[in-house]
Amino acid sequence: MPKDSGIGASSKRREDVRFLTGKGQYTDDINVHGQTYVFFLRSDVAHGRINGIDTGAAEGMPGVLKVFTGADFEGVGGLPCGWQVTDRHGEPMKEPGHPVLAQGKVRHVGDPIAAVVAETYAQARDAAAAIEVDIESLPAVVDMKAAVAEGSALVHDDIGTNLCYDWGFVEENKQAVDDAIKGAHHVTTLELKNNRLVANPMEPRVALGEFSPSRDEYTLYTTSQNPHVIRLLMGAFVLGIPEHKLRVVAPDVGGGFGTKIFHYAEEAFCTFAAKAVGRPVKWTSSRSEAFMSDAHGRDHVTKIELAMDENGKFLALRTDTLANMGAYLSTFAPSVPTWLHGTLMAGNYTTPLIYVNVKAVFTNTVPVDAYRGAGRPEATYQLERVIDKAAREMGIDPIELRRRNFIQPDQFPYATPVAVEYDTGNYQATMDKLIEIADFAGFDRRRAESEARGKLRGLGVNCYIEACGIAPSNLVGQLGARAGLxxxxxxxxxxxxxxxxxxxxxxxxxxxxxxxxxxxxxxxxxxxxxxxxxxxxxxxxxxxxxxxxxxxxxxxxxxxxxxxxxxxxxxxxxxxxxxxxxxxxxxxxxxxxxxxxxxxxxxxxxxxxxxxxxxxxxxxxxxxxxxxxxxxDPSNFTYPSGAYACEVEVDPDTGKVEIVAFAAADDFGNVINPMIVAGQVHGGIAQGVGQALLENCAYDDSGQLLSGTYMDYAMPRADDLPFYSVDHSCSTPCTHNPLGVKGCGEAGAIGSPPAVVNAVIDALHSGGKTHVEHIDMPLSPARVWAAMQG
CATH class of the missing domain: 3.30.365.10 (Aldehyde oxidase/xanthine dehydrogenase, molybdopterin binding domain)
Structure with a gap:
């Protein structure tokens, strides 16, 4: 019988009372006495040299208190990176400076050049339009392969390269992996992209800085997922404010999805400017401004190779990835394609040899950092797509191929070849549960019904594992983290x-x-x-x-x-x-x-x-x-896992994909509130479906952002999503934390993209389009239709 309180009860969300009645207090709801407003003049070119900035006309306009440029921040620290990666040659990554306001060059569309503080937002905006900037346009580098080619334009002249690091993991496995692939019975190869995304939380970012001269104290109100980290980074590394003199407040935050983890220039600016003008300074991002100032997510290009014996047993896995850093290193960006990605390439399987190579690349685009799942969706997508392709090439049912290679319950704790140890799991049980709740037995009947209506029906499966609660601090410190966890x-x-x-x-x-x-x-x-x-x-x-x-x-x-x-x-x-x-x-x-x-x-x-x-x-x-x-301080990561199934219908005349059923069987360990867990899975699946079918942040060759508004960036709507069948009954409690919990917030976004893509490929094959082995996300009607035409 369900509990009505305590652990395991579906207690109603108490915070929803204020959220649903309009009584929440978000950062933009906070206004203080004497408040002023800032408008940022942002670069409209992706790459250029600043030859001069004339602020004279702006400074004389009504309501203007002060106009700031990069010169005002000379002697002020740049935005710090919170994770240093050492490459496979033992060299530290390249770490160029990231000024609060552009100094010398602009490096992406949206890079802030100047800022106007005025009595009203309208006055600040109007004055910003009067600033004259002399920018010498330079060649922009957008494509990652072109960025690392010899003779490419440099995003940062002072480091002499666009390669941030060349990371290999596990380096001592490299030769053994190469040999295993060379001698394998069968090798499946797949090249794929993990498309760039914009997080788009409900609430855009806001910063309100305040300075009290009588107490010599600063207060920053901001939309942040971790106010203490912002206080540490901004206080110690940018503005030089002692922590006891700096208060950071993050009230209700309307969604983050990773994009509000990081320390941003606007936070440092508003805090700095509040003292400079002697008044509180507030900034509220517009939605279009967010597209070119919030950190983006994903953006990987990968070649993956899976070696198998004659029975389909996995022998070795090798990946080569180009990972986009954008124009600057965002707070935790270096860790995402390395330690949050490479360490998960074993997935749910007993692959004995794995080697992961990642080249992180600077380009003239918005910085890229963690987005819901952060590295684990990228790893799962590569692995689960190549397994599906391998199953077809080997003539083995895709579920059976996965079962043959699952880590078995009696093998836990299981040390993977990519340096992590899974404490518990039962991947056979979650797959069994998935087959039950997704009604695999009735799929042939449903496929026949779809075909009778002229539609192609496909079924895609996916298994995932992720690492949550990044830990312990002494380990991540050795891996380059510059903070405790x-x-x-x-x-x-x-x-x-x-x-x-x-x-x-x-x-x-x-x-x-x-x-x-x-x-x-x-x-x-x-x-x-x-x-x-x-x-x-x-x-x-x-x-x-x-x-x-x-x-x-x-x-x-x-x-x-x-x-x-x-x-x-x-x-x-x-x-x-x-x-x-x-x-x-x-x-x-x-x-x-x-x-x-x-x-x-x-x-x-x-x-x-x-x-x-x-x-x-x-x-x-x-x-x-x-x-x-x-x-x-945890002794290990936690390792949620699960199995997902997606059913789609594809219109062969238009290429339009409709998700008609979706099932998720997850192992989250002990569950505190089943209702909230189900909601987290629902939300994650929605974001994963958005990536798989709709969302794509695109630049042209000159570095102009082509998808800078909702007119061009397709967010999922309610009718893009089906009703979900969600189950988390097959739980194996975590063995090393006192609650036995594993984490559930990212699972849906990790497991859903490969399930959707696998389903679409299955649908096309059912209609005789067997030449289609892969379509890069998002699987828009145009892309699917073009693939069907060969």
Whole structure:
């Protein structure tokens, strides 16, 4: 019977009350006394030398307080990169500077050249139009292969190359992989692209900087997934502000999907300018501005080779990838195509030899960084597409080929050849569940019905595994991370028994204010309504690393668990004193402390009151109060996994693809709130379907952004998506965190693109179009139709 509270209950999202009634407080809702506005003049050329900037006319226009150019930021640090990659030759990556405002050159359309601060947004915009910029246009490099070719135009002259790094992993496997591929019974080769995406969260980015001269303190209100990281990066590396003098606040955040992890120039500018003009400075991105200033996602070109024996057993895997960094290194960009991608190339399979080569490339485009899944979707797409192609070439059913190569339950913990160890999993069970919920037995009948209506029906499958809760800090530090990847929590119990949980994790739609109380309430046996979650303010919460990589419960929730354990241990001491019993005999259940084997008990609220009104208190043993803090640094990643199935109908006359059914069987370990988990999977699948069929961020050869508005960038609508069959009953709990959770936020975006593409190829083959082995995403009607024509 379903639970009605605590862990495992589908408690309704408490935050939705304010969101659905228009009472949420997003960053743009915050306005402060004396506020001014900034408008950024952005480059309309992809690559050019700045010969001069004339701000005279703008400075004299109504309402203008100050016009800033790159010269105002000389001596100010550039935006830092948070992860350094060392290449396969032992050399550190190339790390060019990233100024707050362009200095010397512009390097992509949208690069900020100047900024006008004025009394109103309209005045700032009008004055920006009066700035005269002399830019000498230079050849732009957009194509990655062209960028690394000899004689290519250089994005950054000072580093002398467009190659950021040439990374090989695992380098000592390289020769053995080459030999295995050379001697294999069969090798399947596939070249594919992982298309560039724009995250497009509901809420565009906003920054509001404020400076208090009386306290010599700065405050930044921003749309961020990790305010403590922004405080650290901006304070220490850009503006030189001591952390105790800088407060960063991220209120309600309307979606992030990775794009709000990073530190952006606009945040540093508004904080800097607030002191310079003596007034608060606010910036709100327009949607079209977001297309050319928010970090983009994906954008890989890959050749993958899979070697097999005569029975279809995987022998070796080799990939060569070009990964686009864009014009500058965004905060965590170097880690995405390397440690978040290469380490997952084993997938769910026992492939003994793997070698991954990644060349990261600078181009005259918007910087590219983590987008929902960050590296794991790219790895899964490569692997699951080449397996499907291999199944056809070998004449083996695609599910059977996967089963022959699955890691088996008795093989866990399983050390892969790409340096990670999976602790638990049951890939046969999730595949069995998928076959059940997707009704594979009825597919032939459904295909016949589609064909009777002149449509081609296809069924595509996909298996995935991902690594969540990036950890531990000592390992990622060796891999180049320039920050710890722990999480923190303070559990503050009030005298009347209610609780405030202060967490370094930050919500941007995941439902933290609902799920986190479920964990604490379950441990204490009190009602969830008595627990409040505090997050998003560096002045109120302990130092934390924020939310991304499906880490909120696995890492943040574990920190809460540890802090709550400390609270319980202290509360038992107080209860033992009140009950005149030995501490070891005191048990806590359903909000009551009881002496084991007796009817003697004391309520939770009696103990909490005693902690703050210590008239009858073991003062000789413990100090008054009931508040504990814990930092949790995981010992390993968590490894969610699953199997997905997609059914499509393809119109052979137009190439239009319609998804008619979609099923997802996931292993997320222990599930805290099934309703919220299902919602996370639904949202991820929607974004994966968007990538597979619709979304594509495109540039022309001169570096002009062709898909800079919703008129040109096709976001999925409701009628592009089917109803989903979602199951997460085949769970194997994580063995190394106290909650046994694995993470669910990215799974749908990882598992869905290859399932969709596999389904379309299957549909075309059913209609006799066997020459079509691959179509690059997005599978638009034009691309599918062209492929069918050969």
């Amino acid at each position: 722990y999480e923190s929590a303070t559990v503050r119990v009030n005298a009347t028994g209610s609780i405030s949980v202060l967490t370094g994790s930050h919500s941007h739609g995941q439902g933290h204010e609902t799920t986190f109380p479920q964990v604490v309430a379950e441990m204490l046996g009190i009602d969830e309504s008595q627990i409040d979650i505090v997050h998003g303010d560096t002045a109120r919460t302990p130092m934390g690393m924020g939310t991304y990589g499906s880490r909120s419960l696995a890492v943040g929730g574990s920190a809460m668990f540890k802090a709550t354990e400390k609270v319980i241990n202290k509360a038992k001491k107080i209860a033992a004193h009140l009950l005149e019993a030995a501490e070891a005999d005191v048990e806590l259940a359903n909000g009551q402390f009881t002496v084991a084997g007796t009817d003697k008990s004391v309520a939770w609220t009696d103990v909490t009151l005693a902690a703050y009104v210590p008239h009858n208190y073991p003062l000789e043993d413990i100090e008054p109060g009931l508040e504990e803090t814990a930092f949790y």
